[in-house]
Amino acid sequence: MTVSIKLARTVKDLLQMAQTEYFDAGHRTCQGCESAMVLRWVAKAAGPNTIVIGATGCMYVANTTYYTTAWALPWIHTQLSGTGSAVVGTAAALKALMEKGKLPNEKINVIGICGDLGCADAGGLSEVSNALTHTKYNFLILMYDNESSANTDIQETTMTPYGALTTFSQVVSR
Amino acid sequence: MEVVGTGTDAVAYALMLADIDVTSAYPIRPYGGVMQTVARLIADGYLKAEYIVAAHEHDQFEIVKHASAVGARTFVGSSGVGWLLAIEAIVAISTDRYPVVALIGNRALDDPPGAYGVEHNDALMVRDVGWLLVWVDTAQEALDTTLIAYRVAEDPRVMLPVGISMDGAFLTHSEHVFKIPPKSKVQKFLPPYDLGNRKLHPSNVISVAPQVNEDWVTEIRKQMDEAMKNARKVIEEAYRDFAKIFGRDYGNPFVEPYMVEDADVVMVGMGTVSKPIKEAVRRLRAKGERVGFLRIRWFRPFPTDDIIRYLSGVKVVAVVDRDYSFGSPFDGGAVFTEIRSALYEAEHRPLMMNFIGGLGGREITYNDAINMFNMALDAARKGRVEQRVIWYGVRE
Amino acid sequence: MVSKRNPDELLKFIPARDSPPYTLVVVYGERSIGDFWTFPDDGTVERVLGAIAKVMPSILTLDDVKRYLESLDKPSERVNRALEAYQSLVKLREVRPGEGLPYKYEPPHLPGWKDMMIGGAIPGLKPNQRNPYFTGGTAKHYRPVINFDKCIKCSLCWEYCPDSVFDVTPDGYFNPALAYCKGCGVCAEVCPVPDTIIMVDEMEFEDGYGKFIDEYRAWKENREAYRKWFESLLPKAQVISVRKR
Ligand code: SF4
Numbered sequence: 013m014t015v016s017i018k019l020a021r022t023v024k025d026l027l028q029m030a031q032t033e034y035f036d037a038g039h040r041t042c043q044g045c046e047s048a049m050v051l052r053w054v055a056k057a058a059g060p061n062t063i064v065i066g067a068t069g070c071m072y073v074a075n076t077t078y079y080t081t082a083w084a085l086p087w088i089h090t091q092l093s094g095t096g097s098a099v100v101g102t103a104a105a106l107k108a109l110m111e112k113g114k115l116p117n118e119k120i121n122v123i124g125i126c127g128d129l130g131c132a133d134a135g136g137l138s139e140v141s142n143a144l145t146h147t148k149y150n151f152l153i154l155m156y157d158n159e160s161s162a163n164t165d166i167q168e169t170t171m172t173p174y175g176a177l178t179t180f181s182q183v184v185s186r
Numbered sequence: 187m188e189v190v191g192t193g194t195d196a197v198a199y200a201l202m203l204a205d206i207d208v209t210s211a212y213p214i215r216p217y218g219g220v221m222q223t224v225a226r227l228i229a230d231g232y233l234k235a236e237y238i239v240a241a242h243e244h245d246q247f248e249i250v251k252h253a254s255a256v257g258a259r260t261f262v263g264s265s266g267v268g269w270l271l272a273i274e275a276i277v278a279i280s281t282d283r284y285p286v287v288a289l290i291g292n293r294a295l296d297d298p299p300g301a302y303g304v305e306h307n308d309a310l311m312v313r314d315v316g317w318l319l320v321w322v323d324t325a326q327e328a329l330d331t332t333l334i335a336y337r338v339a340e341d342p343r344v345m346l347p348v349g350i351s352m353d354g355a356f357l358t359h360s361e362h363v364f365k366i367p368p369k370s371k372v373q374k375f376l377p378p379y380d381l382g383n384r385k386l387h388p389s390n391v392i393s394v395a396p397q398v399n400e401d402w403v404t405e406i407r408k409q410m411d412e413a414m415k416n417a418r419k420v421i422e423e424a425y426r427d428f429a430k431i432f433g434r435d436y437g438n439p440f441v442e443p444y445m446v447e448d449a450d451v452v453m454v455g456m457g458t459v460s461k462p463i464k465e466a467v468r469r470l471r472a473k474g475e476r477v478g479f480l481r482i483r484w485f486r487p488f489p490t491d492d493i494i495r496y497l498s499g500v501k502v503v504a505v506v507d508r509d510y511s512f513g514s515p516f517d518g519g520a521v522f523t524e525i526r527s528a529l530y531e532a533e534h535r536p537l538m539m540n541f542i543g544g545l546g547g548r549e550i551t552y553n554d555a556i557n558m559f560n561m562a563l564d565a566a567r568k569g570r571v572e573q574r575v576i577w578y579g580v581r582e
Numbered sequence: 583m584v585s586k587r588n589p590d591e592l593l594k595f596i597p598a599r600d601s602p603p604y605t606l607v608v609v610y611g612e613r614s615i616g617d618f619w620t621f622p623d624d625g626t627v628e629r630v631l632g633a634i635a636k637v638m639p640s641i642l643t644l645d646d647v648k649r650y651l652e653s654l655d656k657p658s659e660r661v662n663r664a665l666e667a668y669q670s671l672v673k674l675r676e677v678r679p680g681e682g683l684p685y686k687y688e689p690p691h692l693p694g695w696k697d698m699m700i701g702g703a704i705p706g707l708k709p710n711q712r713n714p715y716f717t718g719g720t721a722k723h724y725r726p727v728i729n730f731d732k733c734i735k736c737s738l739c740w741e742y743c744p745d746s747v748f749d750v751t752p753d754g755y756f757n758p759a760l761a762y763c764k765g766c767g768v769c770a771e772v773c774p775v776p777d778t779i780i781m782v783d784e785m786e787f788e789d790g791y792g793k794f795i796d797e798y799r800a801w802k803e804n805r806e807a808y809r810k811w812f813e814s815l816l817p818k819a820q821v822i823s824v825r826k827r
């Protein structure tokens with residue numbers, strides 16, 4: 013099966029395309045999770061010719077639960093700090109395989125999604141930084157910064173603002 | 187075509203023949219030579235592949251994991267603590283079942299750093315997590331084993347990564363004469379990499395490695411257990427086909443027996459330690475001593491049947507470990523412990539000795555091998571082992 | 583259970599069990615909920631400990647509870663909460679086998695290792711296919727009820743819903759698939775027309791457990807009845823946005 017990219021020509025077309033969900037209901041995000049809403053729109057904007065990479069974080073834990081998934085796009089997990097590496101590996105492989113005729117030549121979006129712990133901490137920053145030096149590959153890295161390691165109990169990350177209360181904050185308890 | 191080159195050169199030529207698509211590099215001795223040769227092969231137009239310089243080893247291994255996921259044949263490698271820095275990605279490669287092939291230029295672990303020489307503990311760190319592990323002995327074997335590794339790893343019955351271990355300095359940096367086979371033969375031997383329904387592509391919408399709970403992990407690990415067991419058969423098939431297509435027959439794929447028939451004392455080892463030991467076997471045989479040598483090629487899956495076949499009935503088995511396993515059942519090396527365990531089921535259990543030596547690249551010479559054999563022969567004559575584990579050559 | 587309702591009312595929402603009989607203990611109070619997580623600091627833990635001391639002193643006596651709570655921060659506040667529950671806030675109800683909501687939980691069939699894809703891979707969804715194995719709709723405490731008569735079809739509710747709950751109807755309305763709605767109230771918050779999406783306590787409805795009503799269909803079938811129903815719910819609606827009232 014090959015996927016054809018449909019270009020919107022009219023506003024109606026656009027609305028029709030916008031109505032297609034690629035990140036759909038049935039995930040475990042908390043009520044009213046704005047990151048889930050953002051992902052839903054990222055997926056719509058990217059369209060079907062997309063590979064999504066999710067680093068460890070709540071947007072990975074909550075959106076896929078083994079044997080079920082909320083993704084109608086090819087999706088793969090990468091290690092906590094692996095977003096930069098994963099997008100480079102994926103984009104490089106697509107480039108190599110297309111140039112060598114092992115895959116049909118088409119535009120495939122590569123999107124890596126990580127939280128602040130994944131991309132701003134945990135060695136992730138260095139892998140993102142390295143990824144940015146590989147300018148011949150096309151990819152998008154999306155960091156949703158909720159200023160904490162929310163999924164693992166709201167611990168501090170380097171993005172936590174000064175004075176914010178996290179479960180790693182050394183506050184006096186009495 | 188016959189050429190002169192190092193062990194890592196030989197692997198690089200094999201990568202050219204296997205037509206890898208993506209590789210990722212990060213410098214560390216002694217594995218690094220392979221990436222220098224690959225870079226030259228790409229620059230000279232012999233190989234078309236994406237060559238990605240990584241931020242560090244974790245980056246490096248994560249890159250190839252994801253390249254492998256979309257259907258690229260990949261190569262990666264490291265040494266010593268570099269390999270261990272990547273361990274998170276290394277484990278994810280095997281649990282995600284991507285047939286990545288890696289070269290481990292065996293190197294002593296830090297600290298203290300700077301011992302570029304061989305020690306097998308780096309590769310052995312992953313012996314329990316679903317990596318196939320093989321030790322090579324010559325540049326030719328390195329080239330051939332790399333091709334075999336891709337064939338075994340990518341077999342749908344296996345789909346596990348392979349780590350090719352090569353003794354640092356002794357093989358990575360020593361020059362050998364070896365033959366480069368024609369590409370046409372390689373194409374006959376090695377089918378294209380096909381992930382089947384696991385290929386990550388918009389035409390095949392799957393989710394890989396979602397968050398998992400206790401309802402599933404046992405089943406996922408059991409699949410890996412089965413794949414590792416299947417690997418024994420697949421390795422045998424691969425060596426058989428290799429002999430047919432390339433005309434080079436390695437005999438038993440898992441171990442290399444050297445004059446073990448009717449031997450009273452058999453030394454066991456992995457990697458280049460074979461050279462001095464084989465020489466010692468020849469000289470001692472000439473003097474009428476019944477000694478032999480068994481070189482283990484595949485450590486994972488472990489060749490239990492072959493170990494029993496060749497070692498049951500021998501009087502003394504002396505294992506040379508270029509590694510350590512502190513606090514293990516007999517405070518010996520990892521290979522010793524595994525062989526001892528394998529022989530538990532044997533009809534005739536031999537006496538067992540363990541030499542821990544050659545650490546950090548210290549050479550095990552012909553004279554050392556003779557010494558070790560003499561100690562083992564002595565035990566054979568007496569019918570008992572006085573000291574089970576000997577730190578060979580340690581300064582008191 | 584922590585609730586302001588009495589045990590009989592609650593039992594309408596608790597699936598019936600075959601056996602053995604059990605005691606439903608209701609601790610009076612506002613339910614403790616941050617949706618999926620319990621807030622550790624709203625006194626629920628203390629009240630439940632007090633209730634246990636009252637109902638099953640063989641497990642925990644009031645002295646045990648006091649001793650424990652006094653070792654924590656804000657001890658007097660905590661002890662008071664426990665005492666409150668111990669002294670007056672606990673209601674008991676014996677529940678016989680078969681009493682309760684007639685709902686049978688069917689555990690899902692888990693495939694064996696030979697039937698699973700290797701490498702932790704699973705089939706993905708098709709576009710517009712909601713995850714059939716995980717709905718999450720039973721987790722909600724408030725339900726959006728929509729007054730289609732007032733809806734101006736602006737699509738904001740559909741745009742903002744993080745759970746892709748709204749189906750677009752052929753005539754341009756937005757119909758919530760309640761099985762997937764977690765009851766966050768975002769849609770009610772963004773709806774520009776006052777009292778068009780209202781959030782109503784889920785315990786006002788008895789259609790949960792996977793057979794939620796189809797609001798749009800109900801409205802289409804009988805607008806008058808739907809309007810009456812909506813108006814009956816209006817006084818019970820949660821005030822979502824101060825801005826709008
Ligand atoms: S309450 Fe929340 S989850 Fe439910 S329909 Fe509204 S926005 Fe979606």
Ligand code: SF4
Nearest residue numbers: 733734736737739773
């Ligand atoms: S936000 Fe309100 S007015 Fe707009 S479409 Fe939804 S229900 Fe109708």
